[in-house]
Amino acid sequence: MSILTLDILAALEKQSIELPSWAFGNSGTRFKVFGTPGTPRDPYEKIADAAQVHAHTALAPTVALHIPWDLVDSFDDLRRHAEDHGVTLGTVNSNTFQDDDYKFGALTHEDAAIRRKAIDHHLACIDVMDATGSRDLKIWLAEGSNYPGQADLRGRQDRLHDSLQQIYARLGDDQRLVLEYKFFEPAFYHTDVPDWGTSYAQVSALGDKALVCLDTGHHAPGTNIEFIVMQLLRLGKLGSFDFNSRFYADDDLIVGAADPFQLFRILFEVIRGGGLNNPDVAFMLDQCHNVEDKIPGQIRSVLNVQEMTARALLVDREALSAAQRSGDVLTANAVFMDAFSTDVRPALAEWRESRGLPADPMAAYAASGYQQRIAEERVGGVQAGWGA
Amino acid sequence: MSILTLDILAALEKQSIELPSWAFGNSGTRFKVFGTPGTPRDPYEKIADAAQVHAHTALAPTVALHIPWDLVDSFDDLRRHAEDHGVTLGTVNSNTFQDDDYKFGALTHEDAAIRRKAIDHHLACIDVMDATGSRDLKIWLAEGSNYPGQADLRGRQDRLHDSLQQIYARLGDDQRLVLEYKFFEPAFYHTDVPDWGTSYAQVSALGDKALVCLDTGHHAPGTNIEFIVMQLLRLGKLGSFDFNSRFYADDDLIVGAADPFQLFRILFEVIRGGGLNNPDVAFMLDQCHNVEDKIPGQIRSVLNVQEMTARALLVDREALSAAQRSGDVLTANAVFMDAFSTDVRPALAEWRESRGLPADPMAAYAASGYQQRIAEERVGGVQAGWGA
Amino acid sequence: MSILTLDILAALEKQSIELPSWAFGNSGTRFKVFGTPGTPRDPYEKIADAAQVHAHTALAPTVALHIPWDLVDSFDDLRRHAEDHGVTLGTVNSNTFQDDDYKFGALTHEDAAIRRKAIDHHLACIDVMDATGSRDLKIWLAEGSNYPGQADLRGRQDRLHDSLQQIYARLGDDQRLVLEYKFFEPAFYHTDVPDWGTSYAQVSALGDKALVCLDTGHHAPGTNIEFIVMQLLRLGKLGSFDFNSRFYADDDLIVGAADPFQLFRILFEVIRGGGLNNPDVAFMLDQCHNVEDKIPGQIRSVLNVQEMTARALLVDREALSAAQRSGDVLTANAVFMDAFSTDVRPALAEWRESRGLPADPMAAYAASGYQQRIAEERVGGVQAGWGA
């Protein structure tokens, strides 16, 4: 009999993790972007690749778009294309960091005309959402400054509020805005939304449809991320996750690769706080596959989340509570670690097979020939990256 | 003519920085507490020492108390003692980290009886405030856990809210509660109020008389502290500062010693946000003089704050705004750095003399013979430290 | 059949991890040291407790001493006491951080008389080693400064070399000196041996019997510790490990508790570099059980090391090399993670039983009644801590 109970399997069956279209394009560092054979040349090919992840795992039914990188002539057409491939279009991500006008800010810019342009870009993103049926507008602000004195921190914060209000006002009844925070980069002295507190204060000032997006790679060294997960769930303001992992900065590595135990702790707090399979809390990946293959990189990622979710569901919460109440530190820790130390992979493989999925999605994908096919077919054109 | 205008001098004249009584006792690390000749044996001697700082600088008219370290038979008597020495009693600090009952928490403890005890301690602190005429109750929570699984993060947060509410309810009309946050220590896995966001969320749930206390040494590596200062002033929730400086963790070094430019930036945001000489924003020191003399250590500290305040007041804010608005990064930074690079010490010395204060308070204290006197007189008894 | 091959079991059987006598005494933070019933009152009781760890695990046959905390009238007697309890005495740790003379340094002090005193202390430690049959003298230097300008960094380094040379000259042919490095604490501005490079440069200047001690909690945030392990093994200068774990600073938590994957990576590099069961590379614990029970805390620790060693031994190194050589990032990582994800606990339990050891040492210790017995018997006297 499986170590995964029916309740656990039922929870796992409902799990879905949104994939970022840009993870299938090329990415890199400021020093170099390496290309790989088979990289998509347009949004249609990105979605076809994303669909491979879902086909092998049943974990990734939606694909997030990034505007303007994923602009197409007809989003109706793109939507049908996605559906033909077994997936749907998800969160729409805005971009205010690649236009020359935004060198010194966008939603926070000193110049009202540039703020207007940035706000209009977001309104256009909501238009896309209307066309794609997306619920969430995700705003990551690359804004900040590099030198002390360069920027008026307070004025920017006030202008940010004003800009966000105008965007918020345009949201449909069933649409939401999620505001991502980030410790640093691309700005190196100050960032306008650097921490969860700032994002929380800003979205709280907007209304119920504005929430915080927590990217697991966007914190200061040593930050206890599961604490923030707990707090945002407690405050009713955790809108979504951008999953990835890091050793140093915003490394954007495969989720669970750098510190699997941290991912376990985060998922335990998600479960504990009612955030698992809760439609209000979107699970997304936001990663860069700079040196590894992209499609299997994404498959590995969703499997890591699934595996750690299974382990976190294994925590004997009654025994844990009893140990916590009695101040028995070692027993409480042991109950917690017992779940983390359990190898759920065989049970997951068996369960996958029972559902008509490959026991080993990585091997199945490798055997499928898809990678070779796209490497051969996708000749010519410009490989997609962070700019197209 | 002085480089410090009359407006600047007027602002500096109003500045006051509260001293912590415990800075005059012995302190150290977990490895060793070194004693020094002349260390006070009781609250009366601590206040006498604190009064020396004020006498030489006119910057430190109030002294914060720590309960139970500063418990006396009659706070009326202590108050008169302070006034006789030219200072008054200030913020009352509670202590829920040295009783064996608090090993696993105090305001957050699983056991209602221990929470009750911790709440009652705070009510007793408010009784002290009534007797001393203090306005602020400062709560620093040493609570947290050392191992994943040890504690129920969410339950503790809810219990914290409940406990704080009961304390808040007891505050007089003119009294306030300030809640300090701290990144880590003494707990090493999670801390119940680890960041400004948590403190802000907790005090916002209480009411207008609850505010955040920002200790400059309580942040993750790399945190932009002046940004938090700006944000809390913007949100109307910055109640007080605990000034000190750090290279690594909560080092509690002399304010301005580790990164004088950071102190300058913080004070600039205080001024910019209306927090200077604003009674709603208390300036306090919270430091440990582990290896240096305590009274001159405190004199050095208040002078550092004064000096950086003077430099921050020198910023040409019109020129700064103009450069910021035009995106002229180098000029904006230059305007900012021009103030920081200015040596205000001669002008401050001259101004001190004009007010009947010593031009060089450090030298004047050294020449006063006070240190030798207390070293000779304070023989016998137990030197005050973190426990008495 | 076990997932652990005979080769792996043979390697595990040879593993030994030295316990620190001080882990059985009380410890805490600068804020508070909590006592617990049953805490040893003298070195004899500490060794009796340490012997319990070995009795239940067969992993901890030696106990490190700390001088002067473990000074006894007769080390011959203590040695026999240890042997009677089935363990032997191991590394001798010096202490130059608790004498008032060492406020500003010991081996690095400006004053030759104080340096002499500190050197003599180390010579006395070698006398103890002669009596106990210990091989290693471990030097952790708490020396440094708190304020820029306080100390002459260069002069101290030169004096350190001179002092170490005098100590080194006294070592017997079969004795060694291991020099520990630490990022910070108790000094907060500079530490005289802050990083592996400094320790390496200092011990290289002494000779073959001087090596580096790597404490896993003594690094800057984000440091890749397994890289240092690899490098020191490569350079032939890794003398010993002080195992523990940390989230923030030198938290001294149970090894493997904060980041089990990091412990796995470290042990993989130990194995890869020939450091496992290599007498030249001593495995030791250096931990503080501030809030958890001490004896089971130590049992948990050695089991964590054993478990991660087993997982690290499971890495399919041929498959790993093949993937590395071909630049197949995802496969190399998968081979590595496959070992880490394997639950070796059932196989280890079975193997323990086959050797006459308890399958579950934690449960066996709890059931042994030892903890209750010492709690009842050890009444009166002064509980051991960092000072006795």
Place this chain on the structure above:
Amino acid sequence: MSILTLDILAALEKQSIELPSWAFGNSGTRFKVFGTPGTPRDPYEKIADAAQVHAHTALAPTVALHIPWDLVDSFDDLRRHAEDHGVTLGTVNSNTFQDDDYKFGALTHEDAAIRRKAIDHHLACIDVMDATGSRDLKIWLAEGSNYPGQADLRGRQDRLHDSLQQIYARLGDDQRLVLEYKFFEPAFYHTDVPDWGTSYAQVSALGDKALVCLDTGHHAPGTNIEFIVMQLLRLGKLGSFDFNSRFYADDDLIVGAADPFQLFRILFEVIRGGGLNNPDVAFMLDQCHNVEDKIPGQIRSVLNVQEMTARALLVDREALSAAQRSGDVLTANAVFMDAFSTDVRPALAEWRESRGLPADPMAAYAASGYQQRIAEERVGGVQAGWGA
């Protein structure tokens, strides 16, 4: 009379800081590279711009080249071009991070053919040095891995040694190799030369002509950089500095912009250790002017170094030593801070004028019309960046 004595002025007069040719081209983050009017299109224009910095400051007589970015048909011609503009060509920087072959390493690669290619690139760089008369070959290795298991840490270290030996063997009698270390980026799990210890161990294994290059932005958070400066000078292995500043990662901001006090402390240790105006210790900038103008950004940078050098030369070292010897922490710190707090700008301005230089080089450059001229003239062509 100037606060800068004749000795100090004599020292300042000898100071020279090498400029990196690439600082005059465009740079940015992985998110965006902003262009600016007037950016050079080729090495000739970069050198013309660098010469402007020297013309206004007399501080920057040499320009470092980066190969292949600065490849030209005739280095003799480029050398004459430089001399015509009043500067000379300096350190040659190799590049093994932008060729597709180097995705998984260069000097450390598993494949001998790729290592050969990387070694040959360095030999070609030495050919350039022969042509330009450059003394130093600077090697910054971007090599490392992103995922645990991806790479054989130890094998790479051994191969690195082998590759470096082959390069070292080709150096002329008066040529040197300096090996830069870097904490992370572009690799996110391990970097092959991550710390000064590794660079020191590698160059020590080569010989006297191999030294360490210390980039001030390449350390873990909290690292005491001046300590490393002291240690490398003590060990005779500090070959050169790459100056810049940072708040978070390798931000490459203007030197002195993030933490001027740190720059002061570093320069004090340089002076203390005999590294100032010592031909064995090269001063270079390595910065990115992502959002600010490049030529004035470089002028600001060399002025910052000069100003902090002047302040560091003002330290009263006798008084400092006396206070250090007597354990007078506050006085030692006060002597140190007194120099740091001194405003040397008026004295430097006066001294510049006395030498026929502009009192305010920033203003003089702005008034020169050069920026407008290049903005108008440099139309067409491709602006230089990290790739041309």
